[in-house]
Amino acid sequence: MLSQIIEGDALSLTLRWLANLCNNRCSTFTLLAAVSRTFHWNCCHAVLGTLNSIAEGPGTTAATLMQRLPWALYGSSLRRINAVKQVMDDGPLHAWAAHGLAAQLDRHSAEFCTWAQHAKASGALRSVAAVSPWAVSPTRFRDEFIDASVPALLEGLAEEWPARQSWHPQALFEAMRDEPAGLRCGEDDDGQDVLLSIADYLAYILAQGDDTPLYFFDFRFGEQIPGLLEGYRPPVEYFPEDLMALMGSERPPFRWFLMGPRGSGADVHVDPPYTCAWNALLHGCKRWALIDPGLSADDVGVGTVPDDAPSLEWFGETLQKLVEAHPGKVQTVDQHAGDVLFIPPGWWHVTWNLGDINTAVTHNFVTRATFQESLRSIEECEDLQSAIQDLYGLLDQDQAARWLDVVSQS
Ligand SMILES: O=C(O)CCC(=O)C(=O)O
Numbered sequence: 001m002l003s004q005i006i007e008g009d010a011l012s013l014t015l016r017w018l019a020n021l022c023n024n025r026c027s028t029f030t031l032l033a034a035v036s037r038t039f040h041w042n043c044c045h046a047v048l049g050t051l052n053s054i055a056e057g058p059g060t061t062a063a064t065l066m067q068r069l070p071w072a073l074y075g076s077s078l079r080r081i082n083a084v085k086q087v088m089d090d091g092p093l094h095a096w097a098a099h100g101l102a103a104q105l106d107r108h109s110a111e112f113c114t115w116a117q118h119a120k121a122s123g124a125l126r127s128v129a130a131v132s133p134w135a136v137s138p139t140r141f142r143d144e145f146i147d148a149s150v151p152a153l154l155e156g157l158a159e160e161w162p163a164r165q166s167w168h169p170q171a172l173f174e175a176m177r178d179e180p181a182g183l184r185c186g187e188d189d190d191g192q193d194v195l196l197s198i199a200d201y202l203a204y205i206l207a208q209g210d211d212t213p214l215y216f217f218d219f220r221f222g223e224q225i226p227g228l229l230e231g232y233r234p235p236v237e238y239f240p241e242d243l244m245a246l247m248g249s250e251r252p253p254f255r256w257f258l259m260g261p262r263g264s265g266a267d268v269h270v271d272p273p274y275t276c277a278w279n280a281l282l283h284g285c286k287r288w289a290l291i292d293p294g295l296s297a298d299d300v301g302v303g304t305v306p307d308d309a310p311s312l313e314w315f316g317e318t319l320q321k322l323v324e325a326h327p328g329k330v331q332t333v334d335q336h337a338g339d340v341l342f343i344p345p346g347w348w349h350v351t352w353n354l355g356d357i358n359t360a361v362t363h364n365f366v367t368r369a370t371f372q373e374s375l376r377s378i379e380e381c382e383d384l385q386s387a388i389q390d391l392y393g394l395l396d397q398d399q400a401a402r403w404l405d406v407v408s409q410s
């Protein structure tokens, strides 16, 4: 009955009020949610997700942010988020959390750690090399990792970046609450980008309990919200070469802003050919698997594991089979806030966000060595310019010609 009296946003707001009253004691609230089936489903799992965050304790980012979010704003965000979910999937909203995976994340993560410990002890699974920037000079890093195409985690390299503070969820919310520009959190059934503002997306993170949460994965952030670019400078001391930068403003997409809740992540994929990447985590914790370029798309589950499969499933099932079939070909690492990961060209990778809110920025770049390698791969082609255009996703042959020109002069 309560759910019939209080509907929609009013319901959400009342539930938040009750949640605050419960003050980290979820049992009262869970009891309320159990009053009736309708009441439970009307919660859309959203507010239950919020409660889970709050239940983690006052020290967690999500809980702190939740206490500071203005209620009226939260209500209107939820309306927009529901509208976005409708265009992405016309099923009932609660289907987004049909498998209740959000509540199983800790167990899956602990099981993964136990398995990984054994697999590493036997040598079947490897760890990504951890490098301290204080101990390894940029020249040595270039020789041992970039030129050798070996993945590496540069620990703490981004520790002093302004984004460690300015992209903290609380600071981002304060700075972005009136910023209308939307960033990409997915696509609709017609393949069109679906956008949400940062404030709405933070509200989504707090409210959701989805099996495969929406993931901010946007390459236009620097143009849409230029203030975000003030949070960092590319770490050029360790990654000095970027031939694509010679294209100036006409270069294809090369930088992405990423933000997602616990359980979100990127499907297994390989970045555009002959590009390397660095990925800096500014907030949260991100689990990575990197797979040797010698393995095929079939081996790593591309095409067999559905796009919307949750990261925990890939880490829990596909990865374990992969390691059995190809011992020594997979490396994993947990990246902490302030760490920068180097991903060499051609390496498959997949991520699983473990922090309650996880924020990262990544750039793809082309070194002289990989550029030369790409030229060797197309030396049989009659039309060099169109081969370069295809390989690097350039607009047209003229752009390819201009780029070849500036590269040869550099
Ligand atoms: O940070 C992540 O979750 C993955 C990013 C990535 O792989 C990419 O941008 O290509």
Ligand SMILES: [Fe+2]
Pocket: 269, 270, 271, 349
């Ligand atoms: Fe990637």
